[in-house]
Amino acid sequence: MQLVYEQFSNINLSDPIFDSLKTDYAEFEMWFAKKAADRAYVFFGKAGSLDGFLYLKIETEAVSDVNPPLPAAKRVKVGTMKINPHGTRLGERFLKKIFDHAVTQRAVEIYMTVFDKHGALVSLFERYGFRRMATKTTANGAELVLVKSMLNAEGSILERYPLxxxxxxxxxxxxxxxxxxxxxxxxxxxxxxxxxxxxxxxxxxxxxxxxxxxxxxxxxxxxxxxxxxxxxxxxxxxxxxxxxxxxxxxxxxxxxxxxxxxxxxxxxxxxxxxxxxxxxxxxxxxxxxxxxxxxxxxxxxxxxxxxxxxxxxxxxxxxxxxxxxxxxxxxxxxxxxxxxxxxxxxxxx
Missing domain, CATH: 3.10.590.10 (ph1033 like domains)
Structure with missing residues (x-):
């Protein structure tokens, strides 16, 4: 398996991996087009189609569109993460990339929004110390806001990872x-x-x-x-x-x-x-x-x-x-x- 750091403009939005994202987020295609010059991690399966997509963003301002708001801090935002599971543990490999970004950028937190229906993904992130800290409500529905502190050394070996x-x-x-x-x-x-x-x-x-x-x-x-x-x-x-x-x-x-x-x-x-x-x-x-x-x-x-x-x-x-x-x-x-x-x-x- 090989992860590639690819520009959005070179990624096929018509790939089936994006179908559920288009369904969950009405504005997804417009958002994707605006990111043409940005990059994301992608994994191509044996048939040449996408089996994984991960977009990360560094933020320093307060996160005011969630309840309760998150105060200003340097964070890695998991903007989009989508995986076609095939027993490859790609989710854990994407998590390693997320943590690598946080370490390299000296971020104090990582956060992401996710619909509660994606139970397996939520469980994976919670295993590594992400906590349900807020909710985000839009026209698309209510999402969980999962937050991981890069300063908290409490909990198990995995909960405090990578500390x-x-x-x-x-x-x-x-x-x-x-x-x-x-x-x-x-x-x-x-x-x-x-x-x-x-x-x-x-x-x-x-x-x-x-x-x-x-x-x-x-x-x-x-x-x-x-x-x-x-x-x-x-x-x-x-x-x-x-x-x-x-x-x-x-x-x-x-x-x-x-x-x-x-x-x-x-x-x-x-x-x-x-x-x-x-x-x-x-x-x-x-x-x-x-x-x-x-x-x-x-x-x-x-x-x-x-x-x-x-x-x-x-x-x-x-x-x-x-x-x-x-x-x-x-x-x-x-x-x-x-x-x-x-x-x-x-x-x-």
Whole structure:
């Protein structure tokens, strides 16, 4: 699946995906025409027709056409989101894009309006911390106004996503080989020094990830623990300069591969979010070579990669430690975050 950031003028308004929007909103076609120079994320299915459409807008003024009104603040407005569900979890991938925009733009809130009849969509957004804060009534009917605070660290791991809470949690460094790293964390590829949300069109850009490994110590992680992902050298130069910290993730669950009752149970758990293909998963199940199964959320790519050399020379890391998987201090983690130019307001201490 590939998301494309496309200009409205190049999108076919006659595509069937827009039929329900034309029915729900009498002014939709006129609105679409006015947006000719703007861009939206689109996903084209195998037949060439649209299976997904997402339009986002940055606003700073008060939202006065809802009841109660929302005070002035920097927000990402989900102007239009439409999906043809095919079991692809496109909704979650669109949510990742929405959160990426909010992080990059330093927005304090995200909001959208939606008719209550779209229950599955409402449930999806509420799962990630959106709340019913107001209503909007027009000639088209009454809509819910769902609002997500980018400052609220309360609730579950998903409800506060993408914020990372380090208070009371352990923090670990986890190494990934380059071939797995790019497949698993597309925002964090080494040659993208600015993790551009516009240029990234990878089909693997999702919130949840599943990874298998054999490194010692992984069995001690707990839900909520923080992972600093470290990409090992690609062989193009010394690891001192080519191995880099790239991403911040949060553990959702740890499982031993032997806890699954069958291959089918294992495949059902791993396949939707795994970096590994079906053949690789079958081999892992047969050999039990990688017993540790990690499920985690992909929260941030560091805008600037932090080299192994910098981590050793100025951030208190020991070159003699085992860098495959190791616990790190809060001070070390915060030093990497600062050097990586991540907005420190996203880390809840």
């Amino acid at each position: 990372v809470k380090i208070s009371g949690q352990s923090i670990y460094l986890l190494s990934l080989y380059p071939k797995w790293h790019t497949r698993l964390l597309p925002d964090s590829i080494l040659n993208t020094e600015d993790a551009s949300i516009v240029q990234d069109v990878s089909h693997t850009n999702s919130i949840h990830k599943v990874y298998l490994a054999a490194m010692r110590g992984l069995e001690k992680v707990h839900p909520g623990d923080v992972i600093l992902v470290y990409r090992t050298s690609d062989g193009s130069g010394p690891a001192h300069y080519r191995s880099v910290a790239t991403s911040v993730c949060v553990i959702e669950e740890y499982r031993d591969i032997n806890s699954f009752s069958s291959w089918e149970d294992f495949a059902k758990y791993c396949s939707p979010y795994s970096v590994f293909n079906q053949a690789e998963l079958q081999e892992f199940w047969r050999t039990k070579k990688y017993p540790h199964v990690l499920r985690f959320t992909y929260n941030f790519a560091l805008p600037k990669r932090v080299t192994r050399g910098a981590m050793i020379e100025s951030m208190g890391f020991n070159a003699e430690d085992y860098w495959g998987f190791m616990e790190i201090s809060r001070t070390q983690f915060q030093s990497v975050i600062r050097a990586g130019a991540l907005n420190e307001g996203l880390i809840i201490r």
